[in-house]
Amino acid sequence: MNKTPIPILFQNQDFVVIDKPAGLNFHSEESPGLVALVQQQLHLDKIYPVHRLDKMTSGLILLALNKKTAQQFQSMFEQRQIEKTYIAISDQKPKKKQGWIKGDMLPARRGSWKLAKTLHNPAISQFESVLIQPGERLYFLKPKTGKTHQLRVAMKSISAPICGDDRYADANAAKHEDRGYLHAYLLRFTLNGKPFEFIKKPNSGKRFTQQACQELLQAWLQTDKSSN
Known part of the structure; x- marks a missing residue:
């Protein structure tokens, strides 16, 4: 994977989108992680991660190229001024097909998390879904907070x-999938007065x-644009 260039979708003097x-x-573990690979690929001394994606998740990531922009983005994330939409696929029947999912995230076993019914410092996500075919549903997920494993x-x-998802879905079933089906699909924000x-779209x-x-x-993009 290291030999394949990371797709750079946009770059200016302040940030890149990959x-x-x-x-x-x-982050780098046994082998170079995304941040290190992008830094190397763009011949930069330093880049500033301002949010992250889990290993299984693909899609849009913002990386700041200077400290000032990194601080701006961090503040914008905290104030929920960056709109993010993820897509996911599940083959299980949901308890509900749209709405809000709210609750405190509590530590579970082996680095996992679980959702509680309490709302002291809750993870908040809005979602809608549509049937792809019987037994397979596509979800559009808009996280309003940024907790570890929140959408999963x-x-x-x-x-x-x-x-x-080999952590939160059935592990045996997950082994037969070709990837984890969570993808960061859309990013929308205004920086220094410019939208x-x-x-x-996912390509794997x-x-x-x-x-x-x-x-x-x-089809969802058309309805999302008309509502903005």
């Missing part, structure tokens, strides 16, 4: 764990790349 491949660690735990809490919007995973799913993604 398309993170599924299955790549964000949210999906499990509505009885619809994400396909290929930015980035959209990137049979469930994501099937024609029925791609058509639903395109």
Whole structure:
């Protein structure tokens, strides 16, 4: 994977937007992670991560190129001024098909988390969904907070764990999937008075790349743009 260039979708003097491949660690562990690879690829002395994606998750990531912009982005994330939409696929029947998922995130076993019914410092996610085909549903997820594993735990809490999620879905079933089906699909924000919007369809995973799913993604974009 290290030999394949990371797709750079946008770059200016303040930040870059990249398309993170599924299955790549964000930070370096046994091998170079996403941040190190992008820094090396762009011949930069330093880049500033301002949010992150789990290893299984693909899609849009913002990286600041200077300290000032990094601080601006961090403040914007805290104030919920950066709109993010993720997509996910589950093959389980959900308790509900749209709405809000709210609750405190509590530590569970082996680094996992679970959603509580309490609301002291809750994870908050808004979602809607549409049927791809019987037994397979596409979810559009808008996290309003930024907790570890937030969307993966949210999906499990509505009885619809994400396909290929070896932590929160059935581990045996996850082994038979070609990837974890969570993707950062849309980023929208205004920086220094200038509006930015980035959209990137997933390009890996049979469930994501099937024609029925791609058509639903395109249809959702039309309705999302008309509501903004």
